[in-house]
Amino acid sequence: MPQIYNEYVKGLMLITETAQGVVEFTRLYLAVFYTFVALFYTSKIILAKKSTGQEQVFPGQRFCTSWWNHLTFRLFRVTIWMVCVVRLFYPSTDAYLGMFTSMMNVPIIFAGNILLTCGFLTTIIVHLSMGSQWRSGVDPQGPNSLITSGFFRFSRNPMFVAIGVSQLGFFLALPSIFSLACLIIGIVSLYRQALVEEEHLAQTHPNDYARYSASTRRWF
Structure with missing residues (x-):
């Protein structure tokens, strides 16, 4: 563990002062962003169910493809949120995420923040x-129409x-091994879920x- 942290510190020393400022801003932004995302989805589901009296979440029968997709996606969403919050208070957490320090520059991180925000x-x-x-x-039971x-x-x-x-x-x-794993698993889950939902609509x-x-x- 100490060796991993030392290698991470050496990598940080190669980053410019401007990039370090962007890294620290993004540290705060990610924690706030994913906290807002969690609150948004939770409140939306609760309020929608309360106003319509209908269920809003349908993961499917246990162990079916849709159920696994929902479970995987939720697990990684919660993990991402927790990691972003923890690293805000404990910056040294980054040393254990497998950071790609060569990618920690202003254009890449700035582009990431833009894509993250625009996507949401x-x-x-x-x-x-x-x-x-x-x-x-x-x-x-739905949808009634396309x-x-x-x-x-x-x-x-x-x-x-x-x-x-x-x-x-x-x-x-x-940019890290952690976020890359989240990206790959997230894309696979989205693809698999799209196939499930398209099959349902076709039926x-x-x-x-x-x-x-x-x-x-x-x-x-």
Whole structure:
């Protein structure tokens, strides 16, 4: 452990003073950002369920593909949030994340913050555009109709694309083995979940979804 920390300190010494300032700003920003994300999703689900009287989260039957996707994604979301908060108060935590110190420069970290923020803002916009039809997972009773306007004109899974962009931003904002693992696992989970949800839509709206999928890309 001490050797790992010493190597990390040597790497930091090679970073310019300006880059160090951006690193410290991003340390605070990531902790605040993911705390806000956690509060946003929690409050949205609670308020939506209270106002509609309907469940908003549908992970699926235990051990099915959708269930594993939800479990994996939630686990990594919580882990990311906890790591970002812990490293705010204990900066030395970075030494154990496998930091890519060669990537800790202003352009890369700044680009990461931009992608992270834009991805999440786009996710919120897509949420709002879906209105009462928004669900997390596959609702066995829905949806009543397909949404093909707005962002859905350009992508069959605009929310997943936005989340993927945000996850890429996290990797660039905190370039490390930890964030790279989160990126890879997150993208795989999103891809697997997209297949599950598309299969459900193809079954519930066979004709409409066939026409929609033929004219609209899965991603972008």
